[in-house]
Amino acid sequence: MHAVELTRFRVDPANTDAMLAARPAMLADFQADRAGFLSARLVRLPDDQWLDVVEWQTEADFQASRAKGPNLPGIAAFFATLGELVSGELGTLADLDLG
Secondary structure, three states: OOEEEEEEEEOOHHHHHHHHHHHHHHHHHHHHHOOOEEEEEEEEEOOOEEEEEEEEOOHHHHHHHHHHOOOOHHHHHHHHOOOOEEEEEEEEOHHHHHO
């Protein structure tokens, strides 16, 4: 069953352009280095908040990725632009069961 990581964070408005510019390299590093990484969508929310919705093949893939942290330059550059972590959750993709 696919795992879905939901991470809500704040970005200082002065860092928004840098964060968005760093995103493609972060995603490329995830594709190259993170087993089980399937996709990621970034959602802009009110009050300088963002929601990152990341889909993983399994929860174990998510946990292995989390253990690596910002180990590659693209990932580190993206993380460096972030401000406050608001929340983080992990769930399972329910609509896969509907097909």
